[in-house]
Amino acid sequence: MFSVFALGVAIWALATLLRLPLRMTLGFLAGLWAVVVLINLTLPPGAALREATGGDARPWLVLAGVLALVLGYRAGLARLRRRATPVAAAAGAPGKAPPFSEAELNRYARHIILREVGGPGQRRLKEARVLVIGAGGLGAPVLMYLAAAGVGTLGVVDDDIVESPNLQRQIIHTDARIGMPKVFSAQEQVNALNPFITFRPYHRRLTEADAETLFAEYDLILDGTDNFDTRYMVNRVAAKLGKPLIAAAITQWEGQIGLYDPARGGACFECLFPTRPAAGLAPSCAEAGVIGPLPGVLGAMMALEAIKALTGAGEGLRGQLLIYDALYAESRKIATHPRPGCAACAGVSQAKSAV
Numbered sequence: 001m002f003s004v005f006a007l008g009v010a011i012w013a014l015a016t017l018l019r020l021p022l023r024m025t026l027g028f029l030a031g032l033w034a035v036v037v038l039i040n041l042t043l044p045p046g047a048a049l050r051e052a053t054g055g056d057a058r059p060w061l062v063l064a065g066v067l068a069l070v071l072g073y074r075a076g077l078a079r080l081r082r083r084a085t086p087v088a089a090a091a092g093a094p095g096k097a098p099p100f101s102e103a104e105l106n107r108y109a110r111h112i113i114l115r116e117v118g119g120p121g122q123r124r125l126k127e128a129r130v131l132v133i134g135a136g137g138l139g140a141p142v143l144m145y146l147a148a149a150g151v152g153t154l155g156v157v158d159d160d161i162v163e164s165p166n167l168q169r170q171i172i173h174t175d176a177r178i179g180m181p182k183v184f185s186a187q188e189q190v191n192a193l194n195p196f197i198t199f200r201p202y203h204r205r206l207t208e209a210d211a212e213t214l215f216a217e218y219d220l221i222l223d224g225t226d227n228f229d230t231r232y233m234v235n236r237v238a239a240k241l242g243k244p245l246i247a248a249a250i251t252q253w254e255g256q257i258g259l260y261d262p263a264r265g266g267a268c269f270e271c272l273f274p275t276r277p278a279a280g281l282a283p284s285c286a287e288a289g290v291i292g293p294l295p296g297v298l299g300a301m302m303a304l305e306a307i308k309a310l311t312g313a314g315e316g317l318r319g320q321l322l323i324y325d326a327l328y329a330e331s332r333k334i335a336t337h338p339r340p341g342c343a344a345c346a347g348v349s350q351a352k353s354a355v
Contacts, residue, residue: 003052007032033064099123104196108150114313121311122150128310129153131218133206133234135182136160137285137295138224138248138302140172145303147190147197151310154190155200155218158182169292206230211237220309222302223247224295226284228276232344235260235269239345245269246305246317248298252288253327255298258336259305259317262345266318267336270344294326 011028039049040057100108100122111117111125130151132139135158146154160182162173170182177185183201190199204210211233215221221243223234231247238245242263249256262268276282301322308316321334338345 037061099126101196104150107194107196111149116313117307117311121313124311125150125307126152128220129155129218130220130222130306130310131155131157131214132222132224133157133230134224134226135170135172135186136166136224136226137169137250137290138299139222140170140186141296141299142222142224142303142306143186143190144172144193145300146306147194147199149303149307150194151197151306153198153200153218155202155214156183156186157202157204157206157214158186159203159205165286169290169295171296206234208233208237212241215241215243218243220306221245222306224299224302228282231269232276236344239263239268239270244309244318246302246309248302250290250294250298251283251285253291253294253325255294255324255326256321257298257301257305257317257324258321259309259319261318262338262342264318265338267338268342268345271339271342272321272336274339274342291326297324297326 011025011032016025036053037057039053040055043049045055104126105112108122111122112119114121128151130146130153132142132146132155135143135156139156139158143154143156158181162170162177162180162182162185164175164178166173166182167175167178172189173182173185174189177188181201181203183203187199187201190197202214206214215237221234221238223231223245224247225231225234226249231249235245235247237243238260239262244259244261244264245268246257246259247269248258258269258272260266260268260271262271301324305317308314317333319336321336322331323334324331340346
């Protein structure tokens with residue numbers, strides 16, 4: 001067996017001296033290994049040549065398996081590094097800045113090594129524009145997670161100010177910022193969390209006229225408001241402009257979330273809820289109360305669904321409504337479908353089916 005290793009070292013040394021390509025050298029070594037295995041499989045036990053090459057094929061097969069694992073690991077690692085390398089830098093295009101700085105590559109490394117996101121997905125996040133309606137219980141975790149994830153442009157609309165009762169659940173705000181408009185309080189926190197993104201605060205009450213102009217600037221709309229007038233209006237405008245809408249709602253111990261996208265075959269919010277509930281049947285958090293971490297759970301789900309929608313990872317909630325019961329740790333999903341004659345999205349759905 002020693003003679004086989006000596007021959008292998010000699011082949012490697014000669015190939016290095018002659019500056020042969022690595023693939024050719026490995027080919028010679030693989031040929032030597034194949035001859036040795038063949039000798040041990042075909043010659044009878046006790047044959048001099050078989051004894052000189054170890055007398056058994058199994059150690060050589062194990063050695064080949066170990067080497068295959070090592071080479072496979074190295075190849076996989078190299079592939080991940082290539083995915084993380086900025087496209088522009090790899091191409092060496094003169095005068096064209098890479099999509100990510102070294103600091104951003106380090107910041108988003110845990111995303112980039114995910115097969116479902118990778119460098120292309122992280123670049124889509126950086127180029128994305130997401131508008132969040134409401135900087136309260138749901139908007140707080142949404143803004144923080146989307147900012148941390150590297151969504152390039154984040155907008156938020158809210159006309160409210162930070163109040164003491166908000167701080168039980170709206171974790172983007174602080175006691176020192178009581179009395180400050182929520183959008184500017186959120187801006188301070190987001191800028192401190194990730195200075196590489198653009199944050200656009202809109203301190204105003206959202207009207208239907210403003211919504212059309214504003215929504216047109218964004219790729220994805222997230223609704224975390226707590227009143228039905230705004231929910232129906234946001235849904236109508238998003239459906240009219242063909243913008244996907246992720247909306248969630250919470251009360252007491254329960255929450256729900258869905259992706260409403262009639263332009264791509266899904267239902268809209270009004271398909272599911274054509275009429276608003278009677279007074280008292282769906283009280284606000286101020287009226288009915290809400291457990292503090294619940295908006296964090298649903299808000300994190302909203303951020304996750306937004307990342308999936310922007311990167312194309314996994315399966316989203318288009319055509320599904322997820323209902324979460326925090327008190328009993330239960331969740332369930334309900335299939336949803338466009339409703340014929342829906343006042344908000346029927347025209348959008350018909351236009352899509354006619355194409």
